Each structure stands twice: as C-alpha cells, then as structure tokens.
Amino acid sequence: xxxxxxxxxxxxxxxxxxxxxxxxxxxxxxxxxxxxxxxxxxxxxxxxxxxxxxxxxxxxxxxxxxxxxxxxxxxxxxxxxxxxxxxxxxxxxxxxxxxxxxxxxxxxxxxxxxxxxxxxxx
Amino acid sequence: xxxxxxxxxxxxxxxxxxxxxxxxxxxxxxxxxxxxxxxxxxxxxxxxxxxxxxxxxxxxxxxxxxxxxxxxxxxxxxxxxxxxxxxxxxxxxxxxxxxxxxxxxxxxxxxxxxxxxxxxxxxxxxxxxxxxxxxxxxxxxxxxxxxxxxxxxxxxxxxxxxxxxxxxxxxxxxxxxxxxxxxxxxxxxxxxxxxxxxxxxxxxxxxxxxxxxxxxxxxxxxxxxxxxxxxxxxxxxxxxxxxxxxxxxxxxxxxxxxxxxxxxxxxxxxxxxxxxxxxxxxxxxxx
Numbered sequence: 001x002x003x004x005x006x007x008x009x010x011x012x013x014x015x016x017x018x019x020x021x022x023x024x025x026x027x028x029x030x031x032x033x034x035x036x037x038x039x040x041x042x043x044x045x046x047x048x049x050x051x052x053x054x055x056x057x058x059x060x061x062x063x064x065x066x067x068x069x070x071x072x073x074x075x076x077x078x079x080x081x082x083x084x085x086x087x088x089x090x091x092x093x094x095x096x097x098x099x100x101x102x103x104x105x106x107x108x109x110x111x112x113x114x115x116x117x118x119x120x121x122x
Numbered sequence: 123x124x125x126x127x128x129x130x131x132x133x134x135x136x137x138x139x140x141x142x143x144x145x146x147x148x149x150x151x152x153x154x155x156x157x158x159x160x161x162x163x164x165x166x167x168x169x170x171x172x173x174x175x176x177x178x179x180x181x182x183x184x185x186x187x188x189x190x191x192x193x194x195x196x197x198x199x200x201x202x203x204x205x206x207x208x209x210x211x212x213x214x215x216x217x218x219x220x221x222x223x224x225x226x227x228x229x230x231x232x233x234x235x236x237x238x239x240x241x242x243x244x245x246x247x248x249x250x251x252x253x254x255x256x257x258x259x260x261x262x263x264x265x266x267x268x269x270x271x272x273x274x275x276x277x278x279x280x281x282x283x284x285x286x287x288x289x290x291x292x293x294x295x296x297x298x299x300x301x302x303x304x305x306x307x308x309x310x311x312x313x314x315x316x317x318x319x320x321x322x323x324x325x326x327x328x329x330x331x332x333x334x335x336x337x338x339x340x341x342x343x344x345x346x347x348x349x350x351x352x353x354x355x356x357x358x359x360x361x362x363x364x365x366x367x368x369x370x371x372x373x374x375x376x377x378x379x380x381x382x383x384x385x386x387x388x389x390x391x392x393x394x395x396x397x398x399x400x401x402x403x404x405x406x407x408x409x
C-alpha cells in the first residue's frame with residue numbers, strides 16, 4: 001500500500017479508519033505523508049501513515065522526516081498541505097483543525113529545495 | 123573565517139544598481155529595501171533598525187540600515203527533537219506518541235508485544251507497490267499556487283504557547299538581516315540571550331540551536347556588521363543560487379515568475395530559517 005493507493009480507497013473506508021484511530025488515540029493526529037512527485041531527487045518514505053502527538057510543532061515533524069530520509073547534509077526540506085507550507089511554530093493540532101480532509105486525515109507532501117548550494121551548482 | 127581581505131572586498135565592491143534578480147537571485151539595495159518594507163508591513167515582529175550616524179552604511183537609507191526581529195523564543199533545542207527511534211508501530215501506523223496514553227484496545231487488535239517494542243524495524247520490502255505512485259495523476263500539484271493574496275490573510279504572530287518554553291530553558295534570540303554588498307544578497311544573523319537578557323555564548327547557541335548539518339560549516343560566528351558583536355551567521359555565498367531556484371520553482375504555466383522581488387525576504391526566511399529550526403523567525407504560512 002502506498003499513499004497514492006490509500007487515497008483511492010473508498011471515502012467511507014477512510015472516514016471509518018480515521019474515526020477509529022482518532023477514537024483510540026485522541027491525543028494523536030493521523031497524518032498521511034507522501035513525497036511531492038516533482039521532488040524526484042528525494043527518496044520515498046517507506047511508510048506513509050503517521051500518528052504524531054497533537055502538541056508537536058511542525059519543526060519536530062520536519063526534523064523526524066529528514067532524519068528518516070537520510071537527507072544529504074546540504075538539503076533543506078519543506079512540507080506542504082494543500083500547496084501551502086506551514087510555519088515551524090504551528091502545532092499539529094492547529095494544522096489538523098484548519099486543514100484536515102473530509103475523511104478525517106491530514107494529508108501532507110514533502111519536497112526539497114536544496115539550500116546552500118543547489119541543483120544548479122556546477 | 124571573516125578575513126581582512128573580505129572586509130576590504132566588502133568595502134570596495136560597488137553598490138549594485140542594475141536588477142539581476144531574475145537571472146542570479148541576487149538583489150540590489152533598492153530591492154532589499156522594497157522587500158524589507160513588505161516584510162515589516164506583513165510581520166510586525168520585524169522592524170527596520172537604524173544605527174549611530176557614524177556607523178551607517180551610506181548606500182542604505184538612514185532609518186533602514188538593517189532588519190531586526192527582537193527576542194524570538196526558541197521552541198526547543200534541536201538536540202531534544204524526537205527521532206525515529208522514539209516511534210513504534212501501531213498496526214500500519216508509525217506512532218510517535220507514548221503508548222501509555224493510548225486508549226486500551228482489544229487484545230486481538232494489538233498485542234502487548236507490539237506495544238513494548240520501542241521500534242519495529244521497518245522493511246522497505248514491505249512496500250511492494252511503490253511503483254503505483256507514478257500511475258496516479260490525481261495528486262494535487264504544487265504548481266497551482268494561486269494564492270499570493272493569502273499574504274494579506276497572514277495574521278500577526280500570536281504569542282507562543284508559553285508552556286512549551288520552559289522558564290529554566292528560556293532562550294531568546296535577536297535575529298537580524300543585513301544587506302551584503304559583496305554577494306548582493308541579504309545576510310542572516312542570530313544572537314542568543316538567556317531569560318535575564320545575558321548574551322549566550324555563540325558556541326552554546328551553535329551546539330544547541332543550529333542544525334548539526336550546518337554548524338561550523340555554513341554557519342559561523344562573525345562580528346555583526348553594525349554592532350560588531352560576534353554573532354552566528356549563515357555564509358551568503360550560495361544565497362543567490364538558492365533564491366533563484368526558489369523563485370524558479372514557483373513559475374506559472376507561462377514560465378513567468380509567480381512572485382515578485384518584494385516577497386524576496388519572506389521566501390529568504392523560509393529557507394534560511396532551516397539552519398536554526400527552533401528559532402521562530404519564519405511566520406509565513408501561505409507561501
């Protein structure tokens with residue numbers, strides 16, 4: 001199962017799954033994370049369904065994901081929700097409240113912008 | 123290392139007047155002022171700063187010598203950020219919460235065994251259909267960025283959740299942006315203070331706040347061009363390239379730049395902020 005395949009599951013199934021996981025873990029935010037398809041230079045995450053404590057800041061999420069992806073030292077890393085990049089200081093709870101999908105999950109994509117020396121480096 | 127040679131170069135380099143920003147990602151003084159004005163108007167935590175007349179850079183307006191954001195809290199030291207090894211699996215979920223807090227579940231759904239394991243090895247082979255990703259086209263595309271107007275909606279920064287910034291570990295930072303004439307780009311500076319406003323040692327800030335990938339490499343301690351106090355700064359030699367790449371990524375269908383030079387500093391903070399992820403100087407949400 002990939003994030004893309006997950007999104008093609010029937011809406012009712014996803015709704016039910018989100019409801020179930022929220023009930024079991026009321027203090028967690030269920031987040032579906034996938035790579036932006038244009039970020040061809042980045043590796044794929046080997047999992048895509050994450051539960052993060054709702055008090056986590058975006059900065060913590062970024063840090064964990066970068067670590068997991070073993071990103072090259074000079075890469076920066078960005079998350080997008082509906083094409084918008086959240087700030088580091090937003091909590092996952094506030095992101096969830098404002099951006100959750102109708103099915104009850106929060107969907108995010110990650111992308112890179114190589115900082116401090118980029119793709120165009122000769 | 124900031125050498126004498128550098129200072130001489132900075133002195134001798136001409137003040138750029140011709141805009142080359144679409145080609146090189148670098149900006150002129152005029153563009154710096156214009157982008158600074160927008161930053162200050164959208165994000166009231168940022169302000170223009172002036173210095174004693176003798177210390178002013180003549181190529182900058184008197185009241186707009188550099189940009190400063192005073193006493194920004196650090197949410198946490200990078201070193202206390204969670205890691206993947208803190209996570210455990212819950213069915214097909216990777217869970218970063220502590221398992222004790224979970225509402226008890228039926229035993230057949232989740233064995234105790236699963237709960238106890240701090241980390242289950244995640245095997246890439248489990249993902250057998252990663253190829254499917256390419257086949258799916260219904261993924262929203264970032265290209266559709268159509269909401270520059272959202273800049274207007276950005277709310278002034280609300281006060282940070284106080285309980286997260288513990289008193290004993292309260293660390294505040296003065297973040298400033300100067301114009302670097304030599305590289306024709308903004309330059310980012312950080313100076314740390316404790317809760318009694320005593321300056322923090324740069325080595326301490328470097329080890330606790332600066333992303334290890336950058337500490338001592340891209341980020342070094344150098345005298346601030348105005349205060350002359352040694353601060354941590356990000357070396358500007360790549361900023362132009364990075365900013366150009368940033369803007370190029372946000373071109374519209376016709377290949378025109380989507381954003382104008384006014385939002386330069388807002389974009390700049392987005393990328394430069396990643397060197398010190400816990401220091402909250404990037405307030406933008408909608409870019």
